[in-house]
Amino acid sequence: MFTAVNSKVVSVNLAHSGPVVARRGAMLFYTGQVHFQPHQVPGMGGGAGGFGGGGGFGGMAGRMLSGEHEATMIAQGSGVVHYGFRGIEALVVDLGSVGGQMRVEASRLLAYTAGVQASVVSVASGAGGQPGGGGGGLFGALRNAASGAMTGQGMFTTQLMGAGSAVLLGHGGIFELPVNPNRPVFVDPQAFVASAGQVSSTLKSAMSWRNVGRGGGESMQLECTGQGVVYVQASEQKL
Amino acid sequence: MVAYEGQVTFKSAGFGGGAGVVAGLKQKATGESLSLMECTGQGVVYFAHDAAEVSILDLNGEALQVESEQLMLLAGNLSTNVTFAGVRGASSGQGLFTTTVSGHGQVALLSRGGPLIHLEVSPQYPLVVDPDAFVCARGQLTQSFDTDVSWRTMVGQGSGEAFSLRWAGTGVVSIQPAER
Numbered sequence: 001m002f003t004a005v006n007s008k009v010v011s012v013n014l015a016h017s018g019p020v021v022a023r024r025g026a027m028l029f030y031t032g033q034v035h036f037q038p039h040q041v042p043g044m045g046g047g048a049g050g051f052g053g054g055g056g057f058g059g060m061a062g063r064m065l066s067g068e069h070e071a072t073m074i075a076q077g078s079g080v081v082h083y084g085f086r087g088i089e090a091l092v093v094d095l096g097s098v099g100g101q102m103r104v105e106a107s108r109l110l111a112y113t114a115g116v117q118a119s120v121v122s123v124a125s126g127a128g129g130q131p132g133g134g135g136g137g138l139f140g141a142l143r144n145a146a147s148g149a150m151t152g153q154g155m156f157t158t159q160l161m162g163a164g165s166a167v168l169l170g171h172g173g174i175f176e177l178p179v180n181p182n183r184p185v186f187v188d189p190q191a192f193v194a195s196a197g198q199v200s201s202t203l204k205s206a207m208s209w210r211n212v213g214r215g216g217g218e219s220m221q222l223e224c225t226g227q228g229v230v231y232v233q234a235s236e237q238k239l
Numbered sequence: 240m241v242a243y244e245g246q247v248t249f250k251s252a253g254f255g256g257g258a259g260v261v262a263g264l265k266q267k268a269t270g271e272s273l274s275l276m277e278c279t280g281q282g283v284v285y286f287a288h289d290a291a292e293v294s295i296l297d298l299n300g301e302a303l304q305v306e307s308e309q310l311m312l313l314a315g316n317l318s319t320n321v322t323f324a325g326v327r328g329a330s331s332g333q334g335l336f337t338t339t340v341s342g343h344g345q346v347a348l349l350s351r352g353g354p355l356i357h358l359e360v361s362p363q364y365p366l367v368v369d370p371d372a373f374v375c376a377r378g379q380l381t382q383s384f385d386t387d388v389s390w391r392t393m394v395g396q397g398s399g400e401a402f403s404l405r406w407a408g409t410g411v412v413s414i415q416p417a418e419r
Contacts (some may be wrong), residue, residue, distance in 0.1 A: 015255060018353070028410070041245070058292070107355070112407045137384075171289075172287060172290025172291070175285075177242055177285075184244070185242055185243070185244050186242060186243045186244070187241065187242040187248075188240055188241050188242065188330060191241035191287070221243075232241050232242045232285065232415065233241070233287075233290075234241065234287035234290050235241075235288070235289050235290040236241070236289065237289060
């Protein structure tokens with residue numbers, strides 16, 4: 001549904017795709033009759049109007065805690081809209097081709113068709129129902145919070161489900177790494193963009209007392225296991 | 240490192256980037272610092288740095304002079320050293336010293352703005368490059384420092400290309416399509 005205009009700009013015809021949710025301010029230009037409205041991912045908390053919006057105060061707190069709070073807008077009408085963001089390479093992913101499920105950092109998500117169900121989920125609850133490696137219960141949650149704080153990844157991630165397509169942002173371009181049960185992939189948390197399919201990611205520390213001060217500078221890695229695809233960008237730069 | 244598969248461990252190559260304590264002292268003293276890590280084990284490792292373009296060079300026993308900040312990775316059997324590069328850098332900010340890589344193996348270099356551009360130098364055709372675009376050089380080359388400072392520069396009407404690197408001899412000089 002999205003068409004890549006070049007490596008950094010995508011266009012979408014709203015008449016074919018239906019409404020499109022995009023990062024606020026990422027619209028470059030449009031033709032036809034298009035209206036833009038503020039939009040909130042369910043579970044992300046209050047609307048633009050402050051505490052009072054959908055999720056109330058609790059939702060607001062949850063949103064601030066999660067760090068998954070990129071402001072989004074929804075484009076409706078009929079016409080062609082072009083999106084781009086800060087000259088960063090964009091990749092169009094058809095959710096149907098990756099099993100209808102994807103987890104992506106909110107800051108790395110440029111746009112998706114509104115038919116896709118977006119929600120904010122805890123990283124700890126691994127895809128496919130099994131718990132992630134952080135361990136269950138309060139202790140696991142605490143450990144995940146600590147690891148999130150250490151990597152800047154946060155405890156939460158945006159989950160996209162259903163039929164439609166999404167556009168990912170990757171500084172320096174994105175490459176795909178297949179993951180299957182006997183081939184786990186380890187990714188630098190800052191280079192991690194998204195995972196699709198039944199992939200669960202757990203933070204792994206390569207640090208020990210023995211190598212304090214003489215580590216390789218790669219002390220934290222996300223271990224991605226399961227069945228699916230991991231999207232990695234060619235940079236450690238955050239958005 | 241952006242990703243890897245298999246069993247890989249990363250460890251700091253230590254003071255001097257694995258080239259020994261003397262090399263480390265030289266790097267400290269000259270500012271051509273090189274902070275490297277060593278990857279060992281079995282598997283595939285994917286490297287990228289800040290969305291820069293990457294070019295791979297094969298070295299067959301020759302020496303490669305390279306800007307240390309443009310050096311991304313080198314195969315384990317290559318060695319690095321810091322050598323005196325002449326009085327080029329004092330005002331261009333590039334430093335008086337350069338890093339030399341020698342041995343047999345592959346080197347990956349970073350370049351901004353696009354892939355590296357390899358320019359041939361022969362005795363009849365010396366090459367003059369911008370110090371800010373210079374990445375690496377190999378072959379039998381001598382470098383000198385060209386200045387184009389005239390009264391115009393003094394009154395603020397300079398062309399902005401006051402300093403350049405002149406390469407003479409036989410070899411290949413690589414530049415990047417951007418200035419640091």
